[in-house]
Amino acid sequence: xxxxxxxxxxxxxxxxxxxxxxxxxxxxxxxxxxxxxxxxxxxxxxxxxxxxxxxxxxxxxxxxxxxxxxxxxxxxxxxxxxxxxxxxxxxxxxxxxxxxxxxxxxxxxxxxxxxxxxxxxxxxxxxxxxxxxxxxxxxxxxxxxxxxxxxxxxxxxxxxxxxxxxxxxxxxxxxxxxxxxxxxxxxxxxxxxxxxxxxxxxxxxxxxxxxxxxxxxxxxxxxxxxxxxxxxxxxxxxxxxxxxxxxxxxxxxxxxxxx
Amino acid sequence: xxxxxxxxxxxxxxxxxxxxxxxxxxxxxxxxxxxxxxxxxxxxxxxxxxxxxxxxxxxxxxxxxxxxxxxxxxxxxxxxxxxxxxxxxxxxxxxxxxxxxxxxxxxxxxxxxxxxxxxxxxxxxxxxxxxxxxxxxxxxxxxxxxxxxxxxxxxxxxxxxxxxxxxxxxxxxxxxxxxxxxxxxxxxxxxxxxxxxxxxxxxxxxxxxxxxxxxxxxxxxxxxxxxxxxxxxxxxxxxxxxxxxxxxxxxxxxxxxxxxxxxxxxxxxxxxxxxxxxxxxxxxxxxxxxxxxxxxxxxxxxxxxxxxxxxxxxxxxxxxxxxxxxxxxxxxxxxxxxxx
Numbered sequence: 001x002x003x004x005x006x007x008x009x010x011x012x013x014x015x016x017x018x019x020x021x022x023x024x025x026x027x028x029x030x031x032x033x034x035x036x037x038x039x040x041x042x043x044x045x046x047x048x049x050x051x052x053x054x055x056x057x058x059x060x061x062x063x064x065x066x067x068x069x070x071x072x073x074x075x076x077x078x079x080x081x082x083x084x085x086x087x088x089x090x091x092x093x094x095x096x097x098x099x100x101x102x103x104x105x106x107x108x109x110x111x112x113x114x115x116x117x118x119x120x121x122x123x124x125x126x127x128x129x130x131x132x133x134x135x136x137x138x139x140x141x142x143x144x145x146x147x148x149x150x151x152x153x154x155x156x157x158x159x160x161x162x163x164x165x166x167x168x169x170x171x172x173x174x175x176x177x178x179x180x181x182x183x184x185x186x187x188x189x190x191x192x193x194x195x196x197x198x199x200x201x202x203x204x205x206x207x208x209x210x211x212x213x214x215x216x217x218x219x220x221x222x223x224x225x226x227x228x229x230x231x232x233x234x235x236x237x238x239x240x241x242x243x244x245x246x247x248x249x250x251x252x253x254x255x256x257x258x259x
Numbered sequence: 260x261x262x263x264x265x266x267x268x269x270x271x272x273x274x275x276x277x278x279x280x281x282x283x284x285x286x287x288x289x290x291x292x293x294x295x296x297x298x299x300x301x302x303x304x305x306x307x308x309x310x311x312x313x314x315x316x317x318x319x320x321x322x323x324x325x326x327x328x329x330x331x332x333x334x335x336x337x338x339x340x341x342x343x344x345x346x347x348x349x350x351x352x353x354x355x356x357x358x359x360x361x362x363x364x365x366x367x368x369x370x371x372x373x374x375x376x377x378x379x380x381x382x383x384x385x386x387x388x389x390x391x392x393x394x395x396x397x398x399x400x401x402x403x404x405x406x407x408x409x410x411x412x413x414x415x416x417x418x419x420x421x422x423x424x425x426x427x428x429x430x431x432x433x434x435x436x437x438x439x440x441x442x443x444x445x446x447x448x449x450x451x452x453x454x455x456x457x458x459x460x461x462x463x464x465x466x467x468x469x470x471x472x473x474x475x476x477x478x479x480x481x482x483x484x485x486x487x488x489x490x491x492x493x494x495x496x497x498x499x500x501x502x503x504x505x506x507x508x509x510x511x512x513x514x515x516x517x518x519x520x521x522x523x524x525x526x527x528x529x530x531x532x533x534x535x536x537x538x539x540x541x542x543x544x545x546x547x548x549x550x551x552x553x554x555x556x557x558x559x560x561x562x563x564x565x566x567x568x569x570x571x572x573x574x575x576x577x578x579x580x581x582x583x584x585x586x587x588x589x590x591x592x593x594x595x596x597x598x599x
Contacts, residue, residue: 052489076491077491078491088483093481
């Protein structure tokens, strides 16, 4: 694909002597929602971390035509919004200040002294995730669902061209799962590339433009939900059958029974 | 804008603490065998009063007051910086064996006859050993160190440093030198001169500047090392700079005062709620609180009636250890959960 926003070529990652990721090549343009799925231990999180440059990898990664390894840390941070699993916050900080940390790569190191631009980005991210009313609360007082929305807002506040989200819907109730996916869905409409790791194949099938299936560190399927989550892939990789249907003109794929 | 930061710079707190430190310094200057009122102290500082008063204030007590504030400040700052780096309220130089290791470095210099107690070799040796101890500790603990791991590794390192110091004294050919070292190790600011101030200050100031320069990284580190890295922070570099800063500050301090513990644990803890738990805003108030605590302790050892003089390091430990136990009880759940 020409003019790809993110391209990886023969990506490999070895962690403590074990090859966790082998020979992964991919290429995506902007305005795209990609779901990265696969069984436990397939290397999904590692792929996400490698793409963000957070773990050393072999092969090459290009962002907007530039080699990732040639970019300084601050510049990388402006290009990737990275949402890790778990949403850890070690001190009981205020919600709004956590979201403001998303502006750190833009030079906003002090949440009490944001520039008007930073202030607007923070407010926009908080509105998008519906946490304006939580602004003054301490993160330790929040429920799991509220916390994950705060974490998502922090990533959106970066206003990076690429968003990498690791299981953003884990531990959320169904309504917020759908909210978060819709949020990420509307982000690509604004010209952003979003890559989401998820275990929820139904959400992936419904919201993603492209699905990547990872198994044992290799990319085994890639394409539209129907293509990537074919009956063969479901049986071979996930060891399940799936119920398939159309509902309200959207694709429904629900894992059904073990094979 | 609708949203406002709760963690505005705590100007009022800072101003209050500055006033407190200045007040305590004046009391410190007035405390001793000859008690002097703050008015006389200020007068003597600016060249008034009798010749005897001037000598007492400017040459005998002023170095001691300066050292108490500076050492207390750098210990408070080191504690806050380590807690920020490790996202852990129990991190502090003394629990990591840094002062003990620095003391070993200094003692080794004295025992080997390479340095007397007023040479720059002492702070340098102290800094090197403090650096080694904190570096080893963080290497053992790894990237996402849990509470238990840090405290166990700190215990091991401080025990090792203590044993190495004991061995050095054990092997020392001069028993009087050993005794002197033993007393020096207890931590004291007595009879310090401007020579000592000159000896410690460059290192304390350099360490403080280094730690202060990393403050905004501590805020980003609240989200964990990986997220901080994704925000553009070179976590390895921050670690190295913080270790160096702590080593410079603690090494410089230990070289003139011996080991003074627990200021670095207590000061940040007292200030954390005041600054809205923001690890970056915590640095300055922690440093000022450290200065106030050590100056107050140094006044107390001169006021508490006793036959021999109480060493200030002993006093800070007597107060600090129960405080440490209290923190352990508070963190019991995290500790019982093991290495997170």
